[in-house]
Amino acid sequence: MTRLDRSVAERFAAMTLGHVGREYPNVLMHVLNGPEDARTPSELHPIFYGSYDWHSCVHGWWQLLRLIRHYPDLEAAPAIRARADAMFVPDKVAGELAYLERPGAAGFERPYGWAWMLALHDEANRHDAGWAGMLEPLARLFARRFADFLPRLTYPLRVGTHFNSGFALTLAWDWAEHRDQGLRSLIAQSVIGWFARDADCQAWEPGGDEFLSPALAEALVMSRVLDGPGFREWFDDFLPRVAIGEPATLFTPAIVSDRSDGKIAHLDGLNLTRAWCWRVIAAKLGPSHPVAYRAKATAEAHLAASLPHLGDDYMGEHWLATFALLALEPG
DSSP states (O other): OOOHHHHHHHHHHHHHTTTOOOOOOOOOOOOSSSSSGGGOHHHHHHOOOSSSSSSHHHHHHHHHHHHHHHHOOOOTTHHHHHHHHSSSSHHHHHHHHHHHHHHTTTHHHHHHHHHHHHHHHHHHTTSSSHHHHHHHHHHHHHHHHHHHGGGGSSSSOOOOSTTEEEEEHHHHHHHHHTTTTHHHHHHHHHHHHHHHHOOOOOOOOTTTTTSSSSHHHHHHHHHHHHHHHHHHHHHHHHHHGGHHHEEEEEEOOOOSSSSTTTTTTHHHHHHHHHHHHHHHHHHOTTTTSTHHHHHHHHHHHOOOOOOOOHHHHHSTTHHHHHHHHHHHHHH
16 A cells, blocks of 8 residues: 555544544643633633644544545545534534634644645645635634734744644645645745754654654655755755665664553654654655655655554544655545
8 A cells, every 4th residue: 555545545534533522531731821721621722622632633634534535435435524613613613723822822733733724724625625724713713823923933943743833834835735835935934944954864763652754744745845956056055874774773764662652652752753754754855866766765665664563542532643754645
């Protein structure tokens, strides 16, 4: 299984539809300003209360909408559309906005959840069901938060978890393409300022709970911001020995020792996101680049390590299919 097909899409859709409305177990990132703020997930988040945590519910919805765009006649498609029609409505959106505007919520889900909401809105715009119009106030709020935050972010976050700057700005860049040239310019300015002079990356990864490659997430966002020749020049300085498989850590799938441990299960996500990154990076570099063949083989090895385990435990089931979709879908 190295590309998305209908049977894979059916499996992913059934898995994700089963948890976007599952309220418990639930991890809340929630500031209590008083005892009245001690409320259930669905009271706090009228739309995105499922999937164990807020951001996983957001990108679960991104995944569902993307799957029914690729395969409109999926068995789960009527249920997905009906649930989206019931959830993406003014009063529920207003409830999500009210939460985001409460005291102490300015940094809620920064930047990972911000970026996934932009991606969800971008995907919703590719459907004619009116969902994008419902979600636009949420997307615009997070775009404004990005615009306010980036000038204050003196240093990028190079970690392999939710706080990674490169991954978030890749999704934000794609959303802004036809909607916010000011944000695009700010992203480009930030990314070039942080990463343009990086060279000879040692890629000391993975960390024990990472689901993103700090090195490849940086290369991914640079592949968006730079043109083809500019990216090839930067990449050859950033990872000068990739043609001979070094740093070896970037070509070696992570070992996942315990898929019932939510943090260790992140390493399945790392395998999937590395596969996605290598495919995108290799496409930008072109087939004549020395890393092209190795990147393809590396992506296949990483997929083989983790695709069979998406549903092994709810610690992975509630989110891994999103990143599997990124790694498998065409284009």
